[in-house]
Amino acid sequence: MAEPRNRYSLVSLTFHWGIALLVAVQVGLITVFERYDAAKDPLAGAYIGLHKSVGMTILALTLGRIVWRLMNPAHPLPVAAPRWQNLLARTTHILFYVLLIALPLGGWAASSAAGRAVEWFGLFSLPGLPVPLDRALARTFLDMHEAGVKVLYVLLALHVVGALKHHFIDRDNVLYRMLPILRRRP
Template sequence: MAEPRNRYSTVSLVLHWGIAALVLAQVCLITLHEGAPDGAPDPYIGWHKSVGLSILVLTLVRVGWRLMNPALPAPPGTPTWEKVAARTVHVLFYVLLIAMPMTGWLASSAGGREIEWFGLFPWPLLPVEGGREAARSLMGLHGLVMKGLYVLIALHVLAALKHQFLDRDNVLHRMIPIIPRRP
């Protein structure tokens, strides 16, 4: 009988940490964009859109990978409410990591603002009507999704720290293999 897996696959790790790094890059890019002087050239929003669309594609790949490679089971003795909470947070992560770039893409499309993916090729706009008013509403939704994503990130990090330092159950080792496995 095969020994049960005690960590996620390399593909899962690369997708998880790659998307996490891109989300952090988004925070930096939008902060730089918001701090740019009015009227000055602003390369940050173009990069922000490209990174956002990359997050969309990678999240769709991650969802597909996850469907083919289910999550590891919770450690023995994990209360049912924690299992339900973990599953809920993960599903909401996927929903928001798709909704976030989609609302940005829809807003750019509604406003007729072209998107160049890292300056390499034009990203197609979606067939959305409504002009600036629709774009403004969609950007409001984009901001709301961002706040939800921040809440999920905080919950996720706090849960990981709880598992590492209170439960001491090797859950963090599954996603950060350089952390030594506890006996």
């Protein structure tokens, strides 16, 4: 089996693991938010405000990651892997990029349609997107946002299972390239 090249660059690793960490934070924030009565508890507003701020950060980092990747193409996939696996890997990565842009934009659109501000960690407010003020439209955007999150969970599961398959079954160095704590296999 042809071995994958060495590790990704520090910039690529930082984008990958930074965005992954922020996605995990998002899951935690929305889980906590859902335990509060948004109409009665001021903490609910704080959690959803943080959720929006982290979402905008994910959007900015994802756009930066795409620019970086265009300038620094991804390492080739293992030559010995079946074509369908390489196609699934490429499709999964493209869908990650699409969702990591669409989810924050969908949340921003929902906030804009509801007439709610999107602030970035209390430092500044983002302008509303050019959508009509319409509660039903806001709900539609929010429903789409929630559906997209479910797709993201499926992609995350595929991504993790694929990485573990490469490491424990194929015994190649694909996971080594992206996980700094692993040693390269001989």
